[in-house]
Amino acid sequence: MGILAWTWILVGVTFALYIGIAIWARAGSSKEFYVAGGGVPPIMNGMATAADWMSAASFISLAGIVSFQGYDGSVYLMGWTGGYVLLALLLAPYLRKFGKFTVPDFIGDRYYSNTARVVAVIAALIVSFTYVAGQMRGVGIVFSRYLEVDINTGVYIGMAIVLFYAVLGGMKGITYTQVAQYCVLIFAFMVPAIFISFQMTGNPIPQLGFGGTGEDGVYLLDKLDGLSTELGFHEYTSGSKSMIDVFAITTALMVGTAGLPHVIVRFFTVPRVKDARISAGWALLFIAILYTTVPAVAVFARIKLVETVSNSKYEEIPQWVNNWEKTGLLEFADKNADGIVQYVADKEVNELTIDQDIMVLANPEIAQLPNWVIALVGAGGLAAALSTAAGLLLVIASSISHDLFKKIIKPDISEKGELLAARLSAFVAVLIAGYFGINPPGFVAAVVALAFGLAAASFFPAILLGIFDKRMNKEGAISGMIIGLSLMTFYMAKYKLGWIGEMPDKSEWWFGISPEGFGTVAMLVNFAVSLVISRLTAAPPEHVQEIVEHIRIPSGAGEASGH
Amino acid sequence: MSKTDMKAYWKENLGYLAILLSIWFLVSYVFGILLVDQLNNIKLAGFKLGFWFAQQGSMYVFVILIFVYVRLMNKLDKKYGVDE
Numbered sequence: 001m002g003i004l005a006w007t008w009i010l011v012g013v014t015f016a017l018y019i020g021i022a023i024w025a026r027a028g029s030s031k032e033f034y035v036a037g038g039g040v041p042p043i044m045n046g047m048a049t050a051a052d053w054m055s056a057a058s059f060i061s062l063a064g065i066v067s068f069q070g071y072d073g074s075v076y077l078m079g080w081t082g083g084y085v086l087l088a089l090l091l092a093p094y095l096r097k098f099g100k101f102t103v104p105d106f107i108g109d110r111y112y113s114n115t116a117r118v119v120a121v122i123a124a125l126i127v128s129f130t131y132v133a134g135q136m137r138g139v140g141i142v143f144s145r146y147l148e149v150d151i152n153t154g155v156y157i158g159m160a161i162v163l164f165y166a167v168l169g170g171m172k173g174i175t176y177t178q179v180a181q182y183c184v185l186i187f188a189f190m191v192p193a194i195f196i197s198f199q200m201t202g203n204p205i206p207q208l209g210f211g212g213t214g215e216d217g218v219y220l221l222d223k224l225d226g227l228s229t230e231l232g233f234h235e236y237t238s239g240s241k242s243m244i245d246v247f248a249i250t251t252a253l254m255v256g257t258a259g260l261p262h263v264i265v266r267f268f269t270v271p272r273v274k275d276a277r278i279s280a281g282w283a284l285l286f287i288a289i290l291y292t293t294v295p296a297v298a299v300f301a302r303i304k305l306v307e308t309v310s311n312s313k314y315e316e317i318p319q320w321v322n323n324w325e326k327t328g329l330l331e332f333a334d335k336n337a338d339g340i341v342q343y344v345a346d347k348e349v350n351e352l353t354i355d356q357d358i359m360v361l362a363n364p365e366i367a368q369l370p371n372w373v374i375a376l377v378g379a380g381g382l383a384a385a386l387s388t389a390a391g392l393l394l395v396i397a398s399s400i401s402h403d404l405f406k407k408i409i410k411p412d413i414s415e416k417g418e419l420l421a422a423r424l425s426a427f428v429a430v431l432i433a434g435y436f437g438i439n440p441p442g443f444v445a446a447v448v449a450l451a452f453g454l455a456a457a458s459f460f461p462a463i464l465l466g467i468f469d470k471r472m473n474k475e476g477a478i479s480g481m482i483i484g485l486s487l488m489t490f491y492m493a494k495y496k497l498g499w500i501g502e503m504p505d506k507s508e509w510w511f512g513i514s515p516e517g518f519g520t521v522a523m524l525v526n527f528a529v530s531l532v533i534s535r536l537t538a539a540p541p542e543h544v545q546e547i548v549e550h551i552r553i554p555s556g557a558g559e560a561s562g563h
Numbered sequence: 564m565s566k567t568d569m570k571a572y573w574k575e576n577l578g579y580l581a582i583l584l585s586i587w588f589l590v591s592y593v594f595g596i597l598l599v600d601q602l603n604n605i606k607l608a609g610f611k612l613g614f615w616f617a618q619q620g621s622m623y624v625f626v627i628l629i630f631v632y633v634r635l636m637n638k639l640d641k642k643y644g645v646d647e
Contacts, residue, residue, distance in 0.1 A: 066618075071599075074617035078591045081622045085587045087581055088629045093636075170628060207619060210608040219609030237603065237614040246596050272647045274637060281629035288622050295618040552573055554636075556643040 007146045014184055014379050015161060017387070021180060022173040028418045030101035034101040034398050035168030040175055040269040046282025048178035049266045051185065051387035052082075053257075053287060055131075056138025059185060059384035062291075064101035064356030067298035067312035070236035071226070072372030073214030074245055079452075081284060086258040088280030092267040094275035094467045097551045101268060102395075103459060104259040104403040111474040112544050114408055119481050121403045123458040124261045128392045128399075129432070130451045131262075136391040136437025139382060145327055145361065152438050158386060161435040166390050166397075167426045173247025174390045175269060181383035186289060188380025192364040192373055196300045199367055204298035220299055227306050236302075237380050248517030252476035255523055256452025259460035262391040265398075301359040304366045309352060310343045317341070320365035329355040329362075350420050393433060397426035450492050453519025457484035461526040469534075470548045476534025484526030492516045564645060572643045578634050583628050591621040 009051075027033040060079070066073030098106055104124060108117030136155055143154025151231065164175045173241070197209035213219050224236045234240045237411065241249075246272040257263065266283075267276045309317060314332065324330045331353040332341060364374045367463060401422040405415055449515035458481045465472040465480075493499040495508075506514075539545075564572075594602060599613035607615055640646035 013575060048626055070612055074614075076593060077618055078595055078621050081625050082587065082591050084586075085625050085628055089583060211615070212609070213609065221609050221611070221614075237611050243596060247592065250591065250596065271622075274633070274647065277629075277633045277636060281626070281633055284629055285626050290628050292619055294624050316621065467625070549569065552576075553645050554640055555647055 001255065001371060003146075003371045003374050004148065006372045007378050009260060010372070010375045010379040011147065014180075014383065015178055018161065018165060018177045021176045021225075022169045022455040024178045025172045026168045027170035027172045027419070030415055030422060031101075032172045034269045034394075034402060034417055034423050034557050035265070036170075036172040036175045038269060039271055040277035042270055042275045043178050043282050043376065044175070045266060045270050045275070045279040045479070046286055047182040048151075048175045048269075049263065049283035050286035050290075051178040051264065051383070052266055052391035053263055053283070053388070054185065054384055055135055055388035056142070056381060056385035057134065058394040059189065060138070060142070060292065060357050060360050060381050063294045063297040063301065064359035066295050067302045068356055068551065069239075070234070071239040071478065072246070073295070074239050075241075075249040075253065077291055079250045080257055081288055083170070083257025084280055084284040085149075087253060087263065087267075088277060088284070091258055091264065091463055091467070092276045092280050093273045093553045095264060095463070095553060096267050096270065097273050099268075101265075101402055101461070102398050103264050104399060107459075107462055107477070108188070108403070110544065110547060111462075111477045112541065113474040113478065114184045116474055116478050117479075118384075118408060119478060119485075120459070121399045121482065121512065122463070123454065123485060124179075124395060124399045127235045127260065127451045127458075128262060128395045128453050130454075132389055132392040132396070132429075133432045133436035133440060135385050135392065136433050137440050137501070138385040138388070140383065142378055142381040146375070146381075155434055155437040158382075158437070159430055162386060162393065163427065163430045164431065166393050167423050170426070171265075171269060171394055174387075174394055177390070178387045180385040182286060184383040185380040185387075186286070188376040188383070189290055189360075190293065190378060192367065192369055193297050195369050195373070196363065196367045197296060197372060198305075200300055200303070204384060206293045206300075207403040208294040212562055214303075220303060224299055224314075227303070227310075231306070231310065231343065235327050236299075242512055244512055245514050245517050248513045252453050252519030252523070253454040253457050255460045256454075256519055259455035259458070260452070261399075261455075261459070261465070262395045265395060265461075266391075283395050297363065298359065299358060301363050301366065302408075304357075305354070306343065308366070309341045312341055314339050314341055320362060323365070323525075324358055326522075337467060347496035365408075372419055389433065393426055393429045396429040397422055400425040400429075405561055449516055450519075451489050452500045452562070453492070453516065453522065454485065456519035456524035457488040457526055461523060461530055465527070465530055467551060469531075470545050471539055472530065473534045473537055473540040479533050480530030481524040483529050486517055486520045487524040491515055491522070536538040564643065568643055572639065572645065575639055576600070579632065579639075583632055586624065587628055590616060590624040595621050 031037055062076060094108055098142040103181040104117050104120035107120035108114060115279060136158060139158030140154035141514060143149055144151040165177050193206045194204050197206040198204045199314060200214055201209040203209040203212050210220055221237055228236045268277055270276050333349050333351050342349055342354055344350050401418060405421050406418050462477045462481050492515050495504055523556055595617035602613035603611040603613040
């Protein structure tokens with residue numbers, strides 16, 4: 001059977017599964033819609049969090065990024081896993097004890113202020129929308145590559161599926177589909193990785209394999225260092241970014257991860273505080289299975305690719321190269337017309353342009369694996385994109401129906417009315433996300449990475465201080481969030497998007513820190529502003545100080561409630 | 564739970580956090596970034612040690628840290644009678 005037939009079968013079966021789960025797990029109350037009724041078992045919540053977290057970018061692009069950046073790619077590996085340690089130790093248990101539905105709920109109550117609530121809602125919406133647009137686009141791209149349909153058709157199909165289970169099932173439907181999606185995506189990622197590791201090193205465990213030797217007895221990493229320098233790239237195992245920038249980017253990604261509302265809200269779905277702690281552990285374990293495999297895949301794919309194409313005659317090149325040329329992910333331009341592929345770092349001489357996504361997408365073909373494995377990668381990419389999109393859409397929907405509508409505009413809304421409002425907001429959010437998926441604003445790709453900086457600069461300090469600093473008051477937290485968020489937005493607009501005056505050169509970066517790493521600086525400013533202003537203004541009222549004491553003790557968490 | 568017990572519980576919790584977060588900082592920022600060049604002179608099979616910490620070791624330690632934290636906190640909750 002061909003690749004296309006296999007892909008339709010696998011995508012069809014997995015989609016039917018997601019829809020089946022959605023019908024079985026539909027939400028009957030607003031509590032089920034927002035936090036899945038608060039009764040999700042910790043291991044399942046771990047899987048759901050892992051799928052929620054790992055997006056199309058983690059699944060398809062990350063190995064390619066690491067493959068091209070070598071050591072510099074470590075910022076993503078450490079940043080996107082290390083944040084879970086912060087989340088588990090500093091935030092999740094206490095937010096679970098607090099026991100509401102959303103992150104703005106916590107900010108609004110802890111800082112006894114609807115202004116704080118609104119600032120939090122705006123931050124949640126900015127972060128989630130920039131992120132979700134990329135996911136819908138990802139769904140479209142996977143569809144177009146594997147099923148040979150138009151990208152926009154792919155986005156429509158993705159919208160219909162997400163619409164179905166997010167609107168119908170709410171958090172309950174999303175949770176159980178995410179569990180299924182985790183299983184699909186991890187299987188799809190690991191099968192080719194294990195095959196290739198075994199082929200190249202004789203060791204089926206990729207994490208160990210890439211520290212081993214190839215058939216010629218040379219360590220793979222030494223060989224890759226040699227190949228890289230030979231072709232004019234920097235040595236694979238050492239970096240080209242400055243140390244301070246690596247430090248800042250890693251921090252921004254870690255702290256941003258801990259501050260992302262769609263991740264935090266997953267910890268409201270478990271019954272007890274101890275379940276929140278352990279499910280963060282499960283989540284990171286399930287994420288680490290993929291994340292520790294990524295650098296191995298990066299090395300295998302890079303060596304295979306260079307060995308296959310570099311200095312080989314174009315006419316004799318394997319079929320898969322031609323297949324991927326058709327998609328535009330690989331482009332060969334024979335500049336010196338010698339019929340031989342020159343792949344080097346020097347842009348003037350280089351004849352082969354490689355899209356980073358190819359490292360995962362073409363991997364099974366490079367290793368000559370059976371067609372069903374190739375199709376499986378497509379189904380895995382879709383699972384990764386859909387699960388993240390759904391999680392983000394839920395945050396958007398609940399920010400509007402719960403935080404704005406129920407808490408501010410119309411507090412006397414009935415339970416039924418709120419559930420309807422939640423469904424309607426989810427519906428509208430899917431349409432907006434789909435619109436951005438079809439008409440991606442040019443800056444989306446650039447901004448997705450910065451969503452972490454925004455989360456780091458706004459939520460993380462406000463939540464952390466809300467738990468660990470009893471004296472923190474609304475004046476401090478609100479000004480901290482606003483200044484942190486504005487500073488980050490300004491830096492991004494000036495140094496990343498070039499919206500303010502001319503695009504400045506790298507040498508003008510503050511402290512040599514890139515826009516990707518600037519969230520760290522904005523976060524520190526947020527902390528400083530919050531602490532100084534809170535000490536100059538009145539202490540928070542007695543009942544708020546009691547809330548803080550209450551959330552520090554795990555017993556009596558009870559069920560999550562909106563009242 | 565009495566006020567003194569509450570203070571003691573919180574203090575022990577903060578003690579655990581300080582130790583665990585120091586290890587978190589050590590394996591990622593110190594071994595994986597600040598000392599990466601020095602550690603790269605040591606080799607572990609085909610891996611340079613600094614590179615290994617940045618792309619493998621730190622992540623293993625992160626997972627272990629959370630599970631250790633869970634164990635410590637469950638014990639602490641029992642000790643102060645605040646477990647569920």
